[in-house]
Amino acid sequence: MRQLNNILEGFGSTVLLLFRSIGYLPTLPRQFGRFIEQCYLIGYTTLPIVAILSFFIGSVLALQAGYSMQNFGAKQFIGSLVGLSMARELGPVMVAILLTGRVGSAITAELASMKVYQEVDALQTMNIPPVRMLVMPRLVAAVVMVPVLAIIANLVGWFGGAIISKYTHFIAIDPPAYFSALRRFMEFKDILNGLIKAEVFGVGVILVCCNIGLNTRGGPREIGASVTRAVVTSLILILVLDYFVTKALM
Amino acid sequence: MNNFQQTARVGLFFILGLALTWVTFETLRGGKVFKDQGYNLIAGFTTLKELKDGDEVRMAGVKIGEVERTRLAGRRAEAVLRIDHRVRIKSDAAATIVMAGLIGTNYISIDLGTDAAPDLPDGAEIKTQATADLNSVMSQIGDLGKKLETAIGDLSGALSGGKDGKTGIIAKVDLLITENRENIGKATANLQEITAKVNKGEGTLGRLINDPKLHDELVTTLDEIKKGAGEAKNFIANAQKIVDQVKAGQGAIGALVFDQKAGEDVKASIANLRAVSDKIARGEGTLGKLLSDESLFRDAQSIMKKADRALDGLDDTGPITAVGVVYQGLF
Known part of the structure; x- marks a missing residue:
């Protein structure tokens, strides 16, 4: 029962955090520097790992598909x-x-340490809403950057698959034929579908990580626990949301 | 890192994302990033089947364009084709929707048309031909299967009969065998006996099969018959040749049978012969008298006697008086 209460409490506070952040959107121009900084962290610095991972995911997909389909x-x-x-x-x-692992965990750690070391309390004392300064720029940065990461991930994954299809002896499909097949069964709405999903996941992950970070109680040891909880919750949220968003977009 | 550099990188990253999204959008929408200078043609069909935007347009198997969009136009469906500007399509060329794979991949195939026909201009409508799709073919195969099933059912019914099983062919054959079991047994025994005899060389057939001498004689006889038949063939061929010649009016018989004039001549000759023989019979004319008048015979006999005497005298008097003797003897 207590667990359920915790889950509902977490869910409710995350939704409230979203609405509060939306409410502070008009203050974005005044925090443009902070927004750019978060964009840099969420987008630019995450790009290499996204590219590497997507390339190999595309390659493995092509390899597995070729192995299965050759029969x-x-x-x-x-x-x-x-x-x-x-x-x-x-x-x-x-x-x-990747956003959860690389950015979400960092956000939770930062906000949890700010909370533990009473920096958040200090902001509140100075009548600066922590959500406006700490959550809203991150959320907007995620909204802007995650689709860019997703489209790059798609393209890099496609190219990974094309390269593997050409140079694997039991597949041996030239890139023109590979991309022709890709285009034949794909429409832009498939891409759009993926981008919407990425957007939903990105917002969800940032909100969950911020919420857990800001709700950290206790001493420095709680920072690690919060990070773990944030990552686990985010991963579960991604897969649960994945199902519902996919269903909704079909 | 200063703030400006960070902002520039984020800006660059964002622009890269937008550019990639646009490229993907243009590519998957069927168009190209940089539009080529093609021209459009309209192809109207009763159904576009699985055809969709971005599908290929091929001429003789070579890709020459793409389906720009599909739309409903009144009571038919239209596909707007974007054709490469380097390819000209003749006005008598026809477009068909062709299935490239069993899982619903289609493209539009345009034939070459004739050289003499004019080129289709931009926005023109191309002729189309409907083709059978997989569903209709499968439906026909289904109908065929039903007919086959009915035919096999009928055949099975004919063989096995109705529910009582007494009217079927198999039942009838079974009944026939059951009723005639004894006769069949006897016939089989007789047949066995006959074959045993033949095998042992008994009887004409047995000896024919087992005796090599009889076999040789039979072969010789057959050879002679063959030879005789050959000769008869030659004879018939010769007879045929003669008949052909006769028919062609060649030779005496031919002329006689087929020449009108010769026939009439023969008829006239026979008539003359009959008239002459009648006269002879009546004793008319020299020959008739010769045959019927006895005095003439007697005169001739006396002349012959006289001649005989004259010849005797001639032997005596010699050749000088021979003429005179003959003269005297005769007159």
Whole structure:
């Protein structure tokens, strides 16, 4: 019962955090510097790991698909399979997971330490709402940067699949044929679908991480616990949201 | 890192994201990032089947454009085709929707048309031909299966009969065998006996099969018959040749049978012969008298006697008086 209460409490406070952040949106121009800084952290610094991971995910998809499909002569559809899988599912989910691991954990650690060391209390004492200064710029930065990361993840994953399809001896499909198959079964709405998912995941992850960070109680040891909790909660949230968003967008 | 650099990097990153999104959008929408200078054609069909925006347009298997968009136009569906500006399509070329794979990939195929036909201009409507799709083919196969099933059912019914099982062919054959079991047994025994005899060389057939001498004689006889038949063939061929010649009016018989004039001549000759023989019979004319008048015979006999005597005298008097003797003897 207590666990359930905790879950509901966490859910409610996260939703409230979202609305409060939206309420502080008009103050964004005054915090443009902070917003750019968060964009840099969320987008620019996450790009290399997103690119590397997406490349190998695309490659492995092509490899597995080629291995499975060679038995029934459907190798020419590898492009479609990799393209659709990356755009609709793996691209957004992988970006969200990386965001959780690389950015979400950092946000939780930062906010939890600020909370533990009473910096948040100091802000409140100075009549500066912590949400306005600490959450809203991060949320907007995530809204702006996550789709960019997702589209890059898609393209890099497609190219990874194309390279593997060409140079694996039992697949041996040239890039033009690969991309032709990819285009044949894909529409822009598939990409858009993935971008919307990435956006939802990004906002969810940032909100959860900020919320857990700001709700940290106790001493420095709680910082680590909060980070762990934030990451685990974010991962669960991503997969649960994935189902519902996919269902809603079909 | 100073603030300006950070902002520039974020800006660059954001612009990169927007650019990639735009490129993906343009590519997947069927167009190209940089639009080529193509021209449009309209292809109207009763149904576009699985055709969708961005599908290929091919001429003789070579990609020459794409389906720019699909739309409903009144009671038909239209596909707007974007054709490469380097490719000209003749006005008598026809477009068909072709299935590229079993999982619903389609493209538009345009045939080459004829050289003499004029080129289609931008925005023109191209002729189209409807093709059978997989569903209709499968439906026909289904109908065929039903008919086959009915036919097999009928055949099975004919063989096995109705529910009582007494009217079927198999039942009838079974009944026939059951009723005639004894006769069939006897016939089989007789057949076995006959074959045993034949095998042992008994009887004509047995000896024919087992005796090599009889076999040789039979072969010789057959050879002679063959030879005789050959000769008969030659004879018939010759006879045929003669008949052909006769028919062609060649030779005496031919002329006789087929020449009108010769026939009439023969008829006239026979008539003359009959008239002459009648006269002879009546004793008319020299020959008739010769045959019927006895005095003439007697005269001739006396002349012959006289001649004989004259010849005797001639032997005596020699050649000088021979003429005179003959003269005297005769007159």
